[in-house]
Amino acid sequence: MGSVELVLAMLLAVIASGYVVRMLPFPLPLPLVQIALGAVIEGVFGHGVTLEPDIFFLLFLPPLLFLDGWRIPKVGLFRDKGTIIELAFGLVVFTVLGAGFFIHWLVPGMPLPVAFALAAIVAPTDPVAVSSIASRVPIPPRLMHILEGEALLNDASGLVCFRFAVTAAVTGHFSLASAATTFVWVVLAGLACGVAVTLGISAAQRYLSRKVGEESGSPILINLLTPFGAYLAAEHLNASGILGAVAAGVTMSYVELSGRAGASTRVRRAAVWDAVQFSFNGVMFVLLGEQLPDIISRAADAAEAAGGEKGVLRLLLLALAVSLGLTVLRFVWVWVSLRLTLLRTGRQDQQTKVTRFKLVLVTSLAGVRGAITMAGILTLPLFMPGGAPLPGRHLAIFLAAGVILVSLVLASIALPPLLRSLTLPEEPAGAAQEDLARHEAAVAALKAVEQASHEQLHVDPEIQASAIERVMGIYRHRLGSGDTLDPARLRMADEAERNFRLAALAAEREAILGLARHERISDETARKLLREIDLVEARYR
Structure with missing residues (x-):
């Protein structure tokens, strides 16, 4: 199957997933159906695609993060900025340390830096999967805004931690001062690039349009290319391209307040972006599904060589244990965070305590992992500097895939009943x-x-x-x-x-x-x- 036919097959799988999820007699998250269809393309028909992480990050992430930053309610984003920052940065560091030591304890043969790298790449959450799971039982708006804001920012912090863990695994050296300085540069320079690129492109477009005019489709095409410009500019400066794309989207929402775009342009642009969002989100999970057969096969071969059938069972139990450990760590952090911020009230009645517990549990289970985790873990190097294979690489990739699947299944089962019974005060604003x-x-x-x-x-x-x-x-x-x-x-x-x-x-x-x-x-x-x-x-x- 050629590249063009494969792309068409993936797009058809995205379309088919929308119909399949509606025909099922029981609710099933759309990402799970898309992962299954991707596995069918690879496993049954023997045709798949090798996921190139660099191409994946460049092609899929900028437009999706740009659109999320553009459409997320800014009032909610800045109102709950303290909670969002705690989840997006504090929780990531807490997860890397806690899960890293936990994984190393579970698998003593996996080097501690590799365990930290795995913990760092499974720390970021995926709002697309959460939105799909909660589509039939909507998440309260304020909580959804917090989850969206967390997911927009924690990708960058997770990938930065992942980069330093990989460096430590390969070289054996780690400098906390260097890591902190690099982290500050990555964040601030990434945000600055996103803002500067969006403002510069918008100013240039207005000038050229006023001087010489423009074709009717030019504003839409410029809008589609803006996130790629922000991402590449930030990456060129060794900053976070992810934060650059997010900042570009947030800035674009303020540029739109100038009202310079015509009504017909806004209508057509919204339709184009909706199509891009639906297709790219779907293709991401189809690609994830296409990686699973090969990942499972390699991990199973290694497990059988080490311990036969018991080795395969141990592999599955490890994936479940790591997933549950991540959920517990998130629960602990969210419990402390929300008690200090959102849930600090004077009421101490039993109903308030029940609501608090349910809210913390929903927030913890909503930490679903997605395709970014899979693309990131595949960037683990194959060999050490001396030419020896990187210890624990195949196991880390399998565990990352297991975390994605377990988090999706767990959230799809537990979130709907919890959301139905969760009652929060209305926001009349x-x-x-x-x-x-x-x-x-x-x-x-x-x-x-x-x-x-x-x-x-x-x-x-x-x-x-x-x-x-x-x-x-x-x-x-x-x-x-x-x-x-x-x-x-x-x-x-x-x-x-x-x-x-x-x-x-x-x-x-x-x-x-x-x-x-x-x-x-x-x-x-x-x-x-x-x-x-x-x-x-x-x-x-």
Whole structure:
């Protein structure tokens, strides 16, 4: 199977996974289905792809991290920055030390630096897998924002720890002062590169567009290339390309507040990014599945050579033990962290204690590992400087794969019932902000219509009066006819209007399609009208 056919097969597997997960009689996380399909491609058909970690990091991570940084709510990100930093940096170091010694104790034959390297690469979490698991039972918004923020930042800290552990494993030397200095540079320079690249590209695009104009697809293509520029610039400076891509996405969200992008550009760009996110996320897990047969085969061969069937069983028990050890370490850290930050309240009743325990347990189980862990562990060197094989490499790779699978299965089984029984106080700030924004926008729209009516004197007065009344009536309704309706009733009225408008748009679409099917209008006319209806419908959906 050639490279092109293999890429097409992986994309087809991503598409098929979406249908398979809906046909199953029981809930199953989408990443698990995609991993299984990847294993089928490699194991059954004998066609797979060798995962090149450097290419993987460059191709897949920048756009996905850029998009996560762009779309994550900034209010929640900065509101809970203390908790996020504790999880993204403090928990990673705690996991590396705790899990490293634990793995070395379980497997005395694995050198301590290799055990630390394994612990470092399994420390970062994967928000994509968590979102998929919680799709049927949504995670509370504030908790999800914390998990997303943690996952955006802990990749960098985990990979930095992994780099130093590998260096110690190969050379036998480790300097804490050098590690701390390098870590500060990697973080700060990576963030600075992301901000600088995004601002520079945006400024250059605005200048060229104003001077010579641009093609309609150029803004979208520039937007797609921006994360790669930020990633490569940071890596060129020996900083964190991951943090560069994240910082670029966060900066892009503020650049967007300038409102320079047109409505059609935003609609098309959102559709393009949604397709990129769905396909790249899926391909990442399909690639992970394609690595599993070879990893399991090599580990099983080594285990059988060492201890026969008992060796294979011991291998499986080791993977389970390491996974449970990581969950316990995360539970301990989250318990202490949340008691000191989010859960420091004056209430000490039994219900509060139960909620606290469930919240800590959910946060601990939501630490699912993903494809970044697999790509990172595959960068372990094959040989020592003297030419001898790196001790414990195949076992470390197998244990990393086992941690990914166990964390996915454990979260998919335990999270849904825990989330159903978890009750947290509502956050009315979102609804209040939406009410404020709708009110202020409606007031501004009414003023703009009134001003425009004085400027368009060439229009027939009767037609103009009718048009003005129709437009202003929409915004007067939004304002509640002089503030006679409370916000809750206004939202109910908006929902009812939305349903009626969607029904009307569906009828319009069917009528136009019927005219086109009977050749009473041309295909070109039908496409034009259908696009107008689609854009209006996108607003209501």
